Amino acid sequence: MTRLWNDSADFADEMIDGFVAANARYVRRVSGGVVRTTPAPAGRVAVVVGGGSGHYPAFGGLVGAGLADGAAMGNLFASPSTQQIHAVARAAHGGGGVLFSYGNYAGDVLNFDAAQERLRAEGIACETVAVTDDIASASADEIHRRRGIAGDLTVFRSAAGAASAGYDLADVARVARLANDRTRSFGVAFSGCTLPGAPAPLFSVAEGRMAIGLGIHGEPGIDEAEVPTADGLAELLVSRLLAERPDGADGRVVPILNGLGSLKHEEMFVVYRRIAQLLADAGLEVIDPHVGEYCTSFDMAGTSLTLFWLDDELAELWETPVDTPAYRRGSVAPEAAGRAAQPEDAGAADTATAIVPGDTDSQSVARVVVEVVDTVARTVDTHVDELGRMDAIAGDGDHGIGMQRGSHAARAAAHESAAAGAGAATTLARAADAWSDRAGGTSGALWGVILTSVASTLGDTGRPDAAGVAAGVAAATRGVMSYGKAELGDKTMVDALVPFSAQLTTAVAGGATLAEAWRSAASAASAAAAATAALLPRMGRARTHGQHSVGTPDPGAHSLALIVTAVGDVLTHHERTPS
Amino acid sequence: MTRLWNDSADFADEMIDGFVAANARYVRRVSGGVVRTTPAPAGRVAVVVGGGSGHYPAFGGLVGAGLADGAAMGNLFASPSTQQIHAVARAAHGGGGVLFSYGNYAGDVLNFDAAQERLRAEGIACETVAVTDDIASASADEIHRRRGIAGDLTVFRSAAGAASAGYDLADVARVARLANDRTRSFGVAFSGCTLPGAPAPLFSVAEGRMAIGLGIHGEPGIDEAEVPTADGLAELLVSRLLAERPDGADGRVVPILNGLGSLKHEEMFVVYRRIAQLLADAGLEVIDPHVGEYCTSFDMAGTSLTLFWLDDELAELWETPVDTPAYRRGSVAPEAAGRAAQPEDAGAADTATAIVPGDTDSQSVARVVVEVVDTVARTVDTHVDELGRMDAIAGDGDHGIGMQRGSHAARAAAHESAAAGAGAATTLARAADAWSDRAGGTSGALWGVILTSVASTLGDTGRPDAAGVAAGVAAATRGVMSYGKAELGDKTMVDALVPFSAQLTTAVAGGATLAEAWRSAASAASAAAAATAALLPRMGRARTHGQHSVGTPDPGAHSLALIVTAVGDVLTHHERTPS
Structure with missing residues (x-):
């Protein structure tokens, strides 16, 4: 059992602080994780690894000469967020492209893929090899569904050995795939x-x-x-x-x-x-x-x-000397820094855009958004243990903690934005970005998609109408299905989100007010979530976990139902006593 | 808790086998522990460390370039035996003398000191620095009584750094003392x-x-x-x-x-x-x-x-690169082997002396010795858990396991010797040596002294008389008190051994047969042991453990009483039905 922490919500962050304090000659902290203190020579492929925390020495302990150039370090057992991975890769990149490698889990795949898309859009070449060494997690016919466990090390080392030897990105990726095979x-x-x-x-x-x-x-x-x-x-x-x-x-x-x-x-x-x-x-x-x-x-x-x-080839690359905080092999000569360390924090720069104030109406709606986000955070707090328990049956137990970190970050961002005069769209979009960045994992990414989609229909001027909100929720539903690659019936959040969105659209079209329509939609979501949750005790042993695992219910449907129900109460209160 | 083992009595040996199999490029197995695969240059001071097993990476994991040249690896939580330490030091020695360092525990002090005496008698210069870093184990006024815990590493590294820098033995010892201070x-x-x-x-x-x-x-x-x-x-x-x-x-x-x-x-x-x-x-x-x-x-x-x-000085020595199975620092260049590895096993050579047959009478007595040793081993087996529990109150819980390993080894050696035609003295002396070598710890060393002392009065010709056996037991008592540095009243084995010996001598002098005298002496030992054992439940928290700790009873008195009582039955049986 774990015995030592301060506030458990700060555990992962404080762990990284202490890790960096103890290993400053190897690693420096950047937004989202750590990179090497002495970067590899310019033009070399950067190997960026990552995953949830709680696997030490994976992943931060494996950053150093001859191994990873950077590690994105998520919350406990939760994938790092897209923003974290993007920021670490930016800081580690030395002009030769980025090879991502990590254990094959749904949340990691989702967030690493999204980060890769952002980097490619920015002109940085990327390749990805997810590690699939665990033969117990799927049959030999479905190797691509297998999890990554301790075999991460051989794939990371092979890729890093190839990068150290000056292989180009395509060749580093080829070696990593060979090692994984x-x-x-x-x-x-x-x-x-x-x-x-x-x-x-x-x-x-x-x-x-x-x-x-x-x-x-x-x-x-x-x-x-x-x-x-x-x-x-x-x-x-x-x-x-x-x-x-x-x-x-x-x-x-x-x-x-x-x-x-x-x-x-x-x-x-x-x-x-x-x-x-x-x-x-x-x-x-x-x-x-x-x-x-x-x-x-x-x-x-x-x-x-x-x-x-x-x-x-693998035998020769295996001879590459390695020197990291937790892993050493062979004799590493001190490596001359081939390029200057990049002190600027690549991630922080992205969110430093100034807020453009909304008009008076939208500022008023922004206050409702703040209240909604407050309610979401409070609802998650109330149910955090229950969500963790549900997730422990089918998955890795991080759902409650991830939802809590995300909703708290969203609350802080919403308050800050509204206080700075932001309109409703900006307030909710900032909350969305903070949620996905801090929560990490699958649920963090998906809630980021939901809030961002709804935000885009609110505007920073005027008041949105019920049909606009319903359209935003419909867009959110499409976004979640596309991003998370889950279908209706996969026992995920989608099973509650689809009936919620359908009922919201129908009720609004039928003339209901937003609050009335929302309440009836929330009932539909709750009924669907209950049907999913009822499967949990009958599950027995889950073979894999997370969004991709058809047949393995995750608690996403339940948390969605809890949240939309609570939000319905806020909307009803505001319709009765408009601000 | 521990979950994986085969026979728990083999745990430490199998652990060392696996450790060496996994780390053959660093260490090779010798009698008593491990030494470096690539020895340091000839003439350099050898740093030899050691202690019980169960402290990994201490002590075998710290053998390699820039750190220890050899490690004596005892049973779980039990000091290595004198023989083990002697054999490892012989194998590690490269002509520059030996610096011993280990945590300051009674059993280690006893066995390392005895090994040091043997080596000095063989012309090998030795110095010893016991580590005393644990400030909780004694007051600042009694630093010499403090235990060694994780501070072992700084003393070992400082000593090894000095040895690597070519310091002579006196200077290596000075640095080790400075580091310990x-x-x-x-x-x-x-x-x-x-x-x-x-x-x-x-x-x-x-x-x-x-x-x-x-x-x-x-x-x-x-x-x-x-x-x-x-x-x-x-x-x-x-x-x-x-x-x-x-x-x-x-x-x-x-x-x-x-x-x-x-x-x-x-x-x-x-x-x-x-x-x-x-x-x-x-x-x-x-x-x-x-x-x-x-x-x-x-x-x-x-x-x-x-x-x-x-x-x-310590800061400069701390820069010495280190490369061992479990600990690395800095950049170690492959070290040219300065002298040939010594494949011969220094410990095994000592016991390879051929057996000189005893005469018919003494061979007959040797069969009684075998039966006595069988009985001792059986008695220890019966009470092994009880002895472990008693030791756990005051000490480290290794007493039962150590007694079991020792008595089993003694049994095998006695059978082998008697089968080869040895007389009584040789049979018991071989059993004594096997006991102390395999048991390690304080009790192993002391039982070795007892059996050796008694053996020397048995002779390999003729039949010993009762007075001779009583004199042997008296010599054993003096030996134990001198070797273990405990006095009557220190709540150790001595508290039972002294009255046992006194009563045996008195009864024999009064005309009793050996068996009669032995039985009355065993009663005296049992009464004394009961008085000591009765203190255990009242002890509360023990501050230190082992033979040196006045006021902390160890189970040695109890196991002595159990053993002499059982031996009394064997002697009685033989007096009634002489062979």
């Missing part, structure tokens, strides 16, 4: 992890039992068994991985026995003793074995074995 | 640790509470408090250490925030964030901060802060 992992867990301030672990395993095929976000495994002996575990891990030996592998293999947080090095060495025997028995040539913590899952007790099957 | 640590724990196969943690802390001033063997702290915030903990640790700033410190300080096993890096970074602020506020210049695991206590959840106050 030749990396397989399988893991087990003996206990779940507990996020700071959370009342209980994300999942639990009975004493003496073990979950087989764990994820690294507290997702439960695909099977359960008695805890075997150390030798028995070694046999399980090796046999599962040898059964998925990649085509063309010549027998040179790097084994990585990764501790997930609370398993001791001593125990891992006892297990590795047998793994080494089994690999030798299988006629494999073991190169550079790793036993330690490379990608943790907070305080989860568990371990995974990764086998990285080298070929000549 | 300028190293202070203070720690807290949130949960105890559980040894492999143990039914419960060595101590427990109530949920939401924390033990202040912990040890690294599961010893409870000196005080207890609510778990504070991360910032509150930083303030506690820094304030305690600044109150013990060494005389003459100029303000340059290396902070080391050490995790004890189950505390997460993320939590430590949140704590370090505030530590960095507090050190800056105090006007100190922070150099090379460390946040990580450097000396753990198995799976204990807790942390300690070490401050290492540099002067010019």
Whole structure:
């Protein structure tokens, strides 16, 4: 369990502060994460990694010579936001383009892809290789759906080795894909992890039992068994991985026995003793074995074995010296800074645009927007534990925390904008941007889309009519479906958003006031969310999590229903006592 | 808790096997532990460290260029045996003498000192600096009684830096003492640790509470408090250490925030964030901060802060590059092997002497010795959990495991010797040597002394008489008191051994047979042990542990009484049905 924090909402930020304070000779803080203190020579491809926090040394601990040039560091177990990734990549980029690599999770895919689009639009070449090493998370026929776990390290190192060797972006991406194709992992867990301030672990395993095929976000495994002996575990891990030996592998293999947080090095060495025997028995040539913590899952007790099957090129790149806060290999000569460090904060510059005041009517609407956003934040606060629990069943338990961080940031931004005289559109758009930036993850990105879409129909002059708002919600619905790639029936937020939008449009067209229409739409959303939520207790073990996982309900529909219901009350109050 | 092992009695050995398998480019296995694969140049002082296992990366993980030349690796939480330390030092020695350094615990002091005496007798110059950084373990007036915890690292590194710079042995020892004088640590724990196969943690802390001033063997702290915030903990640790700033410190300080096993890096970074602020506020210049695991206590959840106050010499030596399995600093160039690795196993050579057969009478007595040793091993097996529990109250819980390893090794050696035709003296002497080598710790060394002393009175020809055995036991008693530096009344094994020996001598002098005398002596030992054991539940929190700690009973008296009672039954049986 987690014991030490100040305010749990500040945990990830304060962790990054302390990490940077302890490792200033390696990394410097930028908006969204960290980049190398001594940047690579100009023109070299920048390798930018990232993901949620709670996986130390992934991802910030892997930034340095011979490994990542920058890491976008999200909140605990939540993808970094699009803004964070964009800002870190800007700071790390040295003219040679950016190779993004990260574990294959829905929120990360969504936000890294969006950041990549922004960077390409700005003229920076980007390629992406999401890591898919976890053989337990999908079948061999659906490798693209597999999660990334400790195999992140081999893909990151291969890409960085290629970048260090002066490969161009297309070639760095080719090497990263090759490394990913030749990396397989399988893991087990003996206990779940507990996020700071959370009342209980994300999942639990009975004493003496073990979950087989764990994820690294507290997702439960695909099977359960008695805890075997150390030798028995070694046999399980090796046999599962040898059964998925990649085509063309010549027998040179790097084994990585990764501790997930609370398993001791001593125990891992006892297990590795047998793994080494089994690999030798299988006629494999073991190169550079790793036993330690490379990608943790907070305080989860568990371990995974990764086998990285080298070929000549990968073997040569594996010799690249590495020197980062948490990982070193070979002998790194101090690297002359090839270009000046960029002290300006690429992310902060984007939001520094001055506010253009709205007219009096729109300023009045902006005050309603502030009240709506206040209500949203309060509603999330009330339900934060419940949302976290729902998410822990199907996913990684970060939904409540992410919604809280996002809605609080939105509230602050809305108050600030309205106080500066902004109209309704600007006030809500600023709130949208703050939400997605601070929340990160899938829900942060989607709520950013929703609020931005509605904002664009409010205007900064005059008062919007009910039909305009309904049109904004319809646009938001299309945006969420396009951005999150979920369809109606996938048991996501979309299942509540579609009936909400349809009922809002219909009721407004039928002559209802905005508040009346909104209330009837909120009822439709609640009914749909209840139908989705009712599936949760019957789910059993979820195999993957997040927006992309058809059949795995996430709590997004429930939080949407809670929020639109609360907002309906605010709108009703304002229709009865107009400002 | 510990989850992965095969046979818990093999845990430490298998851990070392796996550690060496994973780190063959750094270390090679020798009898008693590991030494560097690429030895330092001939003539350089060898720095040999060591201690019990369960503290990874201490001690084997710290062997490599710029740090230790060898590590004696004892059983879990038990000092390595004299034989182990001697063998590792022989293998590591390159002609420049040996600097021993280790944490200041009774069993380590006893065994390292004995190994040092043997080496000096063999013409190898040795010096020793025991680390005493833990300010919670004794007052500033009694610094020599303080324990060594994470401050081991600064003393080891300073000594190794001096050795790498070509300092002679006296100067390496001077630097190590200087570093120890300028190293202070203070720690807290949130949960105890559980040894492999143990039914419960060595101590427990109530949920939401924390033990202040912990040890690294599961010893409870000196005080207890609510778990504070991360910032509150930083303030506690820094304030305690600044109150013990060494005389003459100029303000340059290396902070080391050490995790004890189950505390997460993320939590430590949140704590370090505030530590960095507090050190800056105090006007100190922070150099090379460390946040990580450097000396753990198995799976204990807790942390300690070490401050290492540099002067010019220590600051310069601190720049020495280091490259070991678990710890690296700076840029280490591949070091040319200055002398050939020594493949022969220095320890094994010592015991390879051929057995000279005893005469028929003595071979007959040897069979009784075998039966006695069998009985001892069986008695220890029966009571192993009870002995561990008793030791957990006052010490580190390793007594049962150590007695078990020792008595099993003695049994195997006795059988082997007797089968080879050895007489009684040789059979028991071989058993004694095997016991102390395999058990390690304080009790292993003392049982080695007891059995060796008795063996020397048995002879390899003829049958010993009762007076001879009583004289052997008296010699054993003197040996234990001299070796272990404990007096009657210190609540140790001596409290039972002295009355046992006195009664045996008296009864034999009064005409009793050996078996009769032994039984009455065993009664006296049991009564004395019961008096000692009765103190245990009233002890409260022990401040230190082991043989040297006057006022802290250890279970040695109890195990002695159990053993002599069981042996009395064997002797009685043989008097009634002589072989």
